[in-house]
Every structure is written in structure tokens, then in C-alpha cells.
Amino acid sequence: MDMNGNLIMSNILNPPVLFFFLGMTAVFVKSDLEIPAPVPKLLSLYLLFAIGFKGGVELIKSGVTQEVLLTLLAAMLMACFVPIYTFFILKLKLDTYDAAAIAATYGSISAVTFITASAFLTELGMDFDGYMVAALALMESPAIIVGLILVNLFTVDGKREFAWKEVLQEAFLNSSVFLLVGSLVIGFLTGEHGWQVLEPFTQGMFYGVLTFFLLDMGLVAARRIKDLQKTGIFLISFAILIPILNAGIGLLLAKLIGMSQGDALLFAVLCASASYIAVPAAMRLTVPEANPSLYVSTALAVTFPFNIIVGIPLYLYGINLLWR
Amino acid sequence: MDMNGNLIMSNILNPPVLFFFLGMTAVFVKSDLEIPAPVPKLLSLYLLFAIGFKGGVELIKSGVTQEVLLTLLAAMLMACFVPIYTFFILKLKLDTYDAAAIAATYGSISAVTFITASAFLTELGMDFDGYMVAALALMESPAIIVGLILVNLFTVDGKREFAWKEVLQEAFLNSSVFLLVGSLVIGFLTGEHGWQVLEPFTQGMFYGVLTFFLLDMGLVAARRIKDLQKTGIFLISFAILIPILNAGIGLLLAKLIGMSQGDALLFAVLCASASYIAVPAAMRLTVPEANPSLYVSTALAVTFPFNIIVGIPLYLYGINLLWR
Amino acid sequence: MDMNGNLIMSNILNPPVLFFFLGMTAVFVKSDLEIPAPVPKLLSLYLLFAIGFKGGVELIKSGVTQEVLLTLLAAMLMACFVPIYTFFILKLKLDTYDAAAIAATYGSISAVTFITASAFLTELGMDFDGYMVAALALMESPAIIVGLILVNLFTVDGKREFAWKEVLQEAFLNSSVFLLVGSLVIGFLTGEHGWQVLEPFTQGMFYGVLTFFLLDMGLVAARRIKDLQKTGIFLISFAILIPILNAGIGLLLAKLIGMSQGDALLFAVLCASASYIAVPAAMRLTVPEANPSLYVSTALAVTFPFNIIVGIPLYLYGINLLWR
């Protein structure tokens, strides 16, 4: 536990996490601090651009090996499995629409959590592979499709007409996925040469932008916290326990296919995180019956802070145990 | 031709050009990717600031020699000659208002095309002179004045009352020209010392910001492409052939006055590019009879992508032939 | 005087000051140059973030010595003394509401002026201490409270009901103070390690962002200048003479408690500068009877440019005399 405590402390004493706290504090003490729109969107576009590009550049170095393929397969698996099993847990207390929407949220991922974890690894001097970004991209969309299939199967008006074209578009071409994959491909195509010219922009500023962005995420998450009263204890527990469970499953899978420790942490974080951008947008469009404040608030006000503050070092502690 | 093919490839495999493609693709596959306003404006202010400042710093190193004056003279010449001769070509098919507005558009320049060409040169390790930025600034405005004189001469209600004061203001004090010239002068005044303190900002981030900006330009250009249907084959051919012709004339002029290869490329690009910001704004104000979608769309959806993708390496190929 | 002239020149020939001029010029010649909202706000958040963080990191190096405490005490003193004595000067010509609001404005500080002064010191190679940022933070709020107490004492309807909770909140938790103090604390907590990872963001870009921001400040200040006609000669003189006087008092105090020359300049600048963000916002809320164009315009269109252009080198000249 001492080691774990240390990890948590060294995680918490990082500027990004501290600024996340600062943002939350601003809301709690009712400061009027705000990052005006569209700055947060700009920062998130930048982060996707930088992480995608870097991943692509590193992917060309490592090549597409069997290791890569196994990792991507595992990612795909978790992205389909998580929304299915959580759906049935959620159905115990919620109606089909809300259950499916929340399940999809937790089946998908949060890029910012991933990025924060990768910054944490960099600080600890632990390596991770560029193709983890491909896993990130791959895990964003499947849960949306799974969620919709679940709604289709479990609602009385069996033949719900989905505009499937629209759904697939929303799932695979939404701006985050598109920019991430696009930057990855471009990084892959331009390789080391492209990296060098873009380096001061994509690398030098990266940590600072992440820090600034987490300040905003703190504001957003804290504003959502008042929504939680209506959410109830069931969902709040869900939003903490399921990520731990998913991270655990992810770690076992990672151990099984022999990932490195750094990659395993990122994989666990992907499994544990929940989407508060792409999936909510898709769900409002395709399952308007579900209550957005349920799936947005749990993902944003509980799971996201939990992962950033406690989850990342906790999963790393798990890795220390498993990989010893 | 092989060499040319190589140049095109090495141009296309640059991050900025690839991100331009990515932006266009986003529109074609109907992704909801967008760079929210006013971010594009911020990026373009940054680029003008950085290129102007750098140009000023380098101008003080080179000094104002006869070479510089000859280059600026050539720039002035092309900025007046192009709108006049293209006006008569355009008059074959269009009315006076549209012909004058489009002619003015092509007589002026696109700073982003210039900047992309300069980034391309930097990558190839080819030198160019800081005073080319002065040429850029000088070529932005004259076409607006020439366009208005043409409208005045060729419309029946001969004595059209122009608010000349307003026109000159729009031509010489619009935000792009003003910021560019202002930064140039400040770069000139602060010299090497100012350069050093600003370098991480104006130089380090430059390539990255350009890349990001071209992503947005891809989005904007592609959205404009559907306008082209109404434009007709005449204007589309115009928008490709005239830039090549102008670049050709520009190269001959450059050879004549003995520019370096790098400077010649930039000069060709200036002659070949068309304005989609300053001139459209001025034209809507002063020739409201002209149809904006004609002059904006040809400049933005045809000429700009053509220059970025094919034009720049093509003109460099021409230089390889002429300067051999 | 020669030395002073030199200092002014070397201050004026800095990019930040020159871009401030450029912004003012843009308004005077009616260029349409503008930095679109919310970019200025983003830049100012960045500057507060960067200066606060840096101050915190340096504070941990120096430790909280007696020197630090004396400086903070002096800061506190000036922040309370200035609004009181200026109030009585202002009352000679203005009503209580306007006098109190303007007094509060001049009792508080302008972070941008401070930052510009610190950039100036860096260029001159003069050291200053990180805890001056704490003084900056400390001097922002007291004047607001003092101003309100003055209104309370000097208006007939003696028992004006102030929502004190709201006032204190506005004074101590407004976004500038909050972000500045928060970043300071985080810098203090993460120390050298946090500094290194954030350095390219908080240090590398700092000077460039300041320059860009001052361009916008030039625009804003110049737009306010037309308001000055209604302000009258009394307030304009006030807005120039009182800063000089305050800087003088500040310098004597600094000499008394033995500050270093760099710290003394920053302290003088804090005393001399007036708030055009936090205090105006608080005053509109708490003393709506006062005329905002009076207190905003004098601080923004007279005192700010005066300090940036003439004040900073002038106060340094004073230091040269006093510390000799």
C-alpha cells in the first residue's frame, strides 16, 4: 500500500492533476473563472492532433507486428464486451434507453484520460508504444453501435427504424475519431521527417496544453457534480466500480498477450474510461429517449476525476503486482 | 517529368499539405470536424505576425539594395498588370462587375499560399530573402484599386461615385496588410535582438500552426466546391490556367532581374495565387453588384488547392529548368 | 537625462511595446484589425497561468524569508493607502461614487503592466524574485474593499446594504486573482520538476504571447481614448501624476526595506498601475451609481499606456538614482 500511496502522491503532485483540482475548486468556491468557448474545443483538437500524429510516427518505427495486431484485437474485444455486460447490470435499475446509453458511454473511451496517463508514464520514464493510439481510436466507436443494437433488441417497438447511415457516420466519422485517425495516418506517412518539423508544436507545447485543458475539465466536471444528486447512489457506485473492474479485466488481457507495462497501463485506462463527448453526442441523436444528464454526468463528474486522480496510479500499482 | 513527379510527391507528403487533404476529406465524407470560429482568424493573425516579423528581421540584415528595389518593382508591376489583362479575358463571358471583381482577386495574392511555399523551401533547404515578405505586402492592395478603375471605365453610368477614401482605406489598411506591414516594420526596428526573444513563438510554433491552419483551409475550400457547379467550366479552367500563366510570367521576370531560385519560387507563387480574404471583402463593399460566390469560390476552391498541391512543385520544376 | 532617454528608447524598441503602438495605430488610422473575442481572454488567462506558476516555482527556491514577508507587508500597505488618499483628491472634483470607484481602480494593479515590466527586466538581464508575483496577487483585491467602505462612509443613505458575501467573493475569487494564486500554489507544490515539463509552454511562448496580447491592448486602449473628451483635464492629469507619485512612494518604501533593484521596479510598477479588469467588474456590481467610462477609460487609455511606454523606464531611472 505504501508504494500505491506514493504513486498516488506523485500523480497528484503533477501540474495537470493539480490544475484539474484547481478547476474543480473554482466551481466549489464560486469563482467566476471560466475558459471561454471555443477555447476548450481548440485545446482538445490540438491534443487529438498531437497524440494522433505522434502515434503515427511511432507506428512506422515499430511496424505492424503481431504484437500490434494482438493489441488491437484486445481493444476491439473490450470495446464490444464492456457495453454488453454493463447493459445487463444497468438494466437492474434503469430502463432500456438509459441503460443502453450509459453502457455505450462506458464501452467507449476518454481520450483525455488516455493522454493524461501517457503524460504520467513519460514523467515516470516508462516507455509505451505508438500503436496504443491506434487502440484508442479503435475503441471509440464500437460501443455506439453495440448500444444501438441493444436498444433495438430490448425495446417493445421491435422494429425501431434507425437511420443506420447516420449512426455509422456519427460513430466512425465524428470529429474526434476522424481527427485522431487522420493525424495518425499522416504521422505514419510523413514519419521521422514530419516529426522533426512539427516537434516544437506537437511535443513542446503538449504538456502545457494538457495542463491548461485539465483546468477546464475540472470546471466542467465540478459543474456537473450537482447533477449527481438526481443520479442516485446506484449510478455513482457504478461509475467507480465498473472502471476498476474494466481496468482489472484489461490488465489480465494485457498480461495474457504480453504487453509491456507502459502499454498495459494505457490499455487499462482505455478500458476504465468512459466517453463524455463522442458517445453522448451520438446518443442524443439516436436514443433521444435516454436522459443525457445521466450518462454525461456519471462519465464526466465521477469516472473522469476518479481515473485522473486515483485510477491511473491504482492501475499502475496493479501492474507492479502483476508484472513482477 | 520524373523530377517533377518527385517534387510533387515530396510536397504532398508534407504535413501541411496532408492536413489540407484531411480537411477536404472531412467535408467529403461528411464528418462533423470543424475548427470553430474565431480560431481560424487567430491562426491567420499569428501567421501574418510571424512571417511579417521574420521578414523585417531579415530585411535589416540584407539591407535595402538594388536587388530589393528591383524585386519590389516587379511585384508592383505584376499586381497591376494581372488584373488588367485577366479582366479582358473574363469580359468574354462575364459582365463588367463580375469580371472586374474576379480580375482583382487574381491580381492580388494569398498569404497562406506564400507561407506554404516558404515552408516548402525551408524543408528543401533552399534559401529565400526576407524582403519577399515586403513583396507579399506590396502585392495585396493594388489590384483592388485597378479593379475599381476598371468598373468605373467600363460601366455605362460612367460617373459612378466611389467613396475613394473608403476604398483606399479598405485596400491599404485592411487587417491583413496592416498586420503584415506592421510586423515587418517592427521586425526591422528590433532586429536580431527582438528575434531572439520572440523566436520560440514566431519560429518554433510556426510550422505547426501552419499545418493546423491548412486543416481548416481544407474544410473551407471543400465546402466551397459545391458552389463550383454554378460557376461553369469557363471559370474553373480560368482558375487553373491563369495561375500557371501568371507563374510563368513571374518566373521570366524573376530570371530577368536575377532573383535567386528561392525568391523566384515565392515570386511565382505570389503571381499565381488569388486573394480570398482582402479582395472579396473589398469587392463586396465597393462592387456589391458582383456575385461573391463567383470570386470567392474560384479563388478558394480551385486556385488555392491547385497552388498548394500541384502549383508549388510545378513552379519549382520550372525554376529547375530555367535556372539550370 | 541621457540615461533616462536611453532607457525609454530601449524600452520602446522592444517588440511588446512596439506592438502596443501598432494596435493603437490601427485604431487611429481606422484599420479593421481586431483580435476577435475570446482570444484576448485566452491570452490573459495564459499570462496569469504562466506568471503565477513561475512565481510559485521560484518562491519555493527562495523560501518564505523575512524579506518576503516585508515585501508582502509593504504591498498590503500600499494597496490600502493608495485608494484612501486618492479618494480625497478625487472628491475635490467628483461625487463620492465616482471618486471611490476611481480610487479603488488606482489602488489595485494591472497584471499586464507587471508582466511587461518583468519582461523588460529579463531583457536588461536584471534579476527579480518570484515572490513579487505573490505581491501582485495580494495587491489586486484590498482596494475593492477599501473603495466600498469609503462609499459606505461618505454617502448620505448611511446604511447602504452591501451584499458583503458577494463583494468579498468578487474581490478575492474573481478569475484573475483565483488563477494567479492557484497557479502560484501549484508552482510551489510541483517545484523544479513541474517547471521542467511545463517550461516550453510557460516560458518559451511567454514573450510572444505577451507581445501578441499587447497588440490587442493597444487596440482596446486606443478605442477608449475618445471617451477621454468627456473625462476632462482633471482626470487625465490624475491618471498620469498619481502613478508617478505612487511609484515614487513605492520606491522609497522599497529602498527602506532593502529590496533588490529588480524587485523595486516591479513594486513601483504595481503601485503605479491601475486595474481595468477586476476592479471595474467589481465596481459595476457594487457601486452601479459610478460611471464605468470614467474609471475604465482613465486606467486603460491613460495610465496603462503611460506606464508601458514612459513609466517603466522612468521608474528604473529613479532606481538608478536611489540605489546608486
Add this chain to the structure above:
Amino acid sequence: MHLVKKIEIIANSFELSKILDGLDKSGVHGHAVIRNVAGKGLRGMAEDLDMTMLDNVYIIAFCMPEQIKPVVENIRPLLNKFGGTCYISDVMEIRSVKCVASL
């Protein structure tokens, strides 16, 4: 000056293209769109704005009185499904060379 109708719609930004299509189909081709509108309706706050893509748009369209019927028919299903509100009022148009009433 002559009477035209003003249509005001506040809805989530992802409905925008559907609503504009609906207006277009009803013969209302002119419109103005204000983005980044915060608000509170029956589905809770839309405060996170562009962060969670739950921000609103405010759409204004002026049209001839006889176009209101098809507009209502085309827009109502969207409001029922995705939420949002639509209001109609009377305004006078200043006649200019090209104005709604001159089409």
C-alpha cells in the same frame, strides 16, 4: 412595409442541418443561425457548450404567412423527437430591392 412571419427555433446544435432542411423543404430559403447558445429547457442545462457538444443553436427565419403551415408540418416531428422549441410571430418587413415579400 408589409406583414411577414418570423420563425424562431431554439434546438440542440446537432439538429441544425435537419431543421434547415425542413425549412428549405417548406419553401423558406433564407435564415440566420446563432451558435453557442446556452440554455435550460426540459432536458436540463446546456452549459458545457462545445465541450460535450450539447450546445444549442438559435435559428431565425422570416417568411411569407402562407409558408407557416408547411413549416409547422416539417419542423414539429423534429421537435417531438429531439426536443427544442419553435415560435412564430408577426413582423413588418422594410421593403428593399430583394426582400422576402418581393420574391
Add this chain to the structure above:
Amino acid sequence: MHLVKKIEIIANSFELSKILDGLDKSGVHGHAVIRNVAGKGLRGMAEDLDMTMLDNVYIIAFCMPEQIKPVVENIRPLLNKFGGTCYISDVMEIRSVKCVASL
């Protein structure tokens, strides 16, 4: 379609939360807010926008006619103290599943 009332308020952004509270207290729970509104009123230009925090907000709220009285009572003191303007007009609401008139 049935008649509802439209409330439009233009005020300084720092009044926003007070005004929304006032609306809420009067039973008007839905609203839309447009920020970054420049303007000129009796207290001079609000041009510096987010620089000097003197920018305006434009608040729109639709409500039932009988809610107007409490709204006026709650909002007027704020306008008197801090400035800003409030206007009320008639609009027709398109009935949808959840609309103001169906509450």
C-alpha cells in the same frame, strides 16, 4: 398553436445569474442565453467585451401569459439597479410533445 409570451432581456453579463434566478422564481424555468453581445445603451458602449468584462448577454425566455406579472416584479429591481432592458411580446408556440403551453 397557442399564444405564449416572449421575454427578451439585454443586460450586463454579471447580472446573468441574478436574472436567471429572478426568472426561475417567477416560474419561468426555460431560457436561452446568447453571450458576447456588444451594444450601446444609457451607460455607454460595451465594446471591450471580454477584456473588461463589460459585455452583455441576451436572454430569451418563452412563458405563459400569466407568468409575466411575477417576472416583471422580479426583474424590474435588477434593471433599476444595474441597468439593462426587458421587453415582452406575443408569439405563437408550435405545439410539440413538451412545450411551454403543455406544462
Add this chain to the structure above:
Amino acid sequence: MHLVKKIEIIANSFELSKILDGLDKSGVHGHAVIRNVAGKGLRGMAEDLDMTMLDNVYIIAFCMPEQIKPVVENIRPLLNKFGGTCYISDVMEIRSVKCVASL
């Protein structure tokens, strides 16, 4: 509460200063301006927004009924030359210390 007139103008942003001058000349000194308005009118889409400087502004001004005539006279030529639309409607003003009707 008393009757005042609401003027709404949607036009290209470069017309803004001319229109505000026109209002001012007509005795209408208060106004609110919303920028970055996208839209579609008779001159095509204004979608590129600040990129190509073809974005619109939405101007709102409340005034006394008798000011409408000069406003129309001053604004109409601008609309005819540069495009844009202008509409007028009736609203009730909440009387406050300083309101349009109290001037």
C-alpha cells in the same frame, strides 16, 4: 408597460458601422449587436465566417414608434445597395429607471 418598436436587422458585418450610423442619425441611440451569425439569404451562404469576412451581424434596437419612419429612410438605401434584411415589430417595454420610453 408601454408599447415600443423592435427593429431587427441582419446584414453583412462590414455594413455594421454604416447601419449603426443610420440608426444614430434617426435618433435611435441604443442597440445590441450579435456577431458571427451564419446564414443564407439571396446572396448565398455566409458560412466561412471570419475566414472570408462574409459573416453576418444581427442588430437589435428598441425605439419609440415615431422613430420608425426616419429609421426606414436611413436604412433602406443600405439594404438596397449591400443586402441584408430589416424587420419591425411591436413589443412592450418594462418600465425601469432608464428605459427607451422614459427618455
